[in-house]
Amino acid sequence: MSDHYTSLTDKVALVTGGGRGIGRAIALAFGMCGAIVVVNDLENAGAAETVTAIDDSAGRAEVTVVDVGDPAAARDMVTGIIQRHGRLDILVNNAGINPVVPLLDATQAAWEGAQRVNEWGLFHCGQIAGRQMAHQGSGCIVVIGSPAVADAYADQSLYCAAKAGLQMLAMNMAWEWGPLGVRTNVVQPGWIETELNREYLWSSPEVRDRVVGVIPLRRPGVPDDVARAVLWLCSEEAAYVNGATIAVDGGLLAGRPKI
Numbered sequence: 306m307s308d309h310y311t312s313l314t315d316k317v318a319l320v321t322g323g324g325r326g327i328g329r330a331i332a333l334a335f336g337m338c339g340a341i342v343v344v345n346d347l348e349n350a351g352a353a354e355t356v357t358a359i360d361d362s363a364g365r366a367e368v369t370v371v372d373v374g375d376p377a378a379a380r381d382m383v384t385g386i387i388q389r390h391g392r393l394d395i396l397v398n399n400a401g402i403n404p405v406v407p408l409l410d411a412t413q414a415a416w417e418g419a420q421r422v423n424e425w426g427l428f429h430c431g432q433i434a435g436r437q438m439a440h441q442g443s444g445c446i447v448v449i450g451s452p453a454v455a456d457a458y459a460d461q462s463l464y465c466a467a468k469a470g471l472q473m474l475a476m477n478m479a480w481e482w483g484p485l486g487v488r489t490n491v492v493q494p495g496w497i498e499t500e501l502n503r504e505y506l507w508s509s510p511e512v513r514d515r516v517v518g519v520i521p522l523r524r525p526g527v528p529d530d531v532a533r534a535v536l537w538l539c540s541e542e543a544a545y546v547n548g549a550t551i552a553v554d555g556g557l558l559a560g561r562p563k564i
């Protein structure tokens with residue numbers, strides 16, 4: 306992972322869901338650039354491992370264990386970061402869950418849980434972050450979206466609906482907060498090999514081959530692929546990029562294949 310984005314040095318960056326997978330890769334990438342990384346997760350173990358890895362590479366990081374789907378806790382978390390560091394420069398809204406369930410069997414609790422984490426988490430964290438960034442006159446929000454904003458997937462209605470709402474919330478942030486100096490962009494990962502989709506995409510060799518076979522670059526994505534795009538969006542190199550949606554998917558969406 307590159308550490309050449311010097312504009313990220315000393316920036317205070319909050320990464321939600323940074324305890325594993327894509328969020329961990331993003332947190333490590335910010336750490337390598339000299340940012341002060343606040344690693345959020347639902348449980349301490351994963352987030353603490355991420356922080357240790359950043360510390361080991363001479364970076365600076367801290368853990369905050371909070372459910373971003375809990376409005377009060379999420380707001381307190383962001384307020385606390387601003388109080389501790391005096392500012393917040395970057396929010397990466399990455400935490401997500403994908404409860405795979407046929408729509409006819411989905412419970413109210415599962416529906417609400419998916420909305421709270423995948424969509425409302427951005428409102429909970431983003432509003433406080435946005436106020437602070439507007440006050441600073443600068444800031445950068447990156448939302449980890451999904452091709453599910455426009456494509457239906459079997460048994461993933463809860464996820465698709467929440468990600469579609471998330472996408473529009475991000476676009477409205479870009480529109481309303483751009484004039485205040487706050488840039489908001491979306492990164493849309495394709496099929497990245499993580500725990501989120503291990504069971505249904507990667508555990509059977511036959512399915513894995515089918516998945517890789519429809520990705521034009523003929524390999525699964527890895528979390529670092531996504532992290533590189535996030536770093537660039539938060540850097541000065543992307544100073545005029547606002548309201549963009551960048552696919553990091555090996556070309557998947559060029560043909561919109563289904564497996």
Ligand code: NDP
Pocket residue numbers: 321322323324325326327328345346347348351371372373374398399400401402422449450451452493494495496497498499500501502
């Ligand atoms: P993982 O399941 O590997 O990691 C998700 C992380 O988010 C976990 O550390 C998890 O914590 C944490 N998390 C879950 N719920 C909460 C919560 N309420 N509050 C705080 N943290 C939480 O997933 P990925 O890394 O694959 O996914 C990251 C993002 O990328 C998600 O938004 C996902 O929708 C998106 N994405 C992923 C794709 C892929 O192919 N992998 C494709 C498209 C989008 P814990 O381990 O404690 O549960």
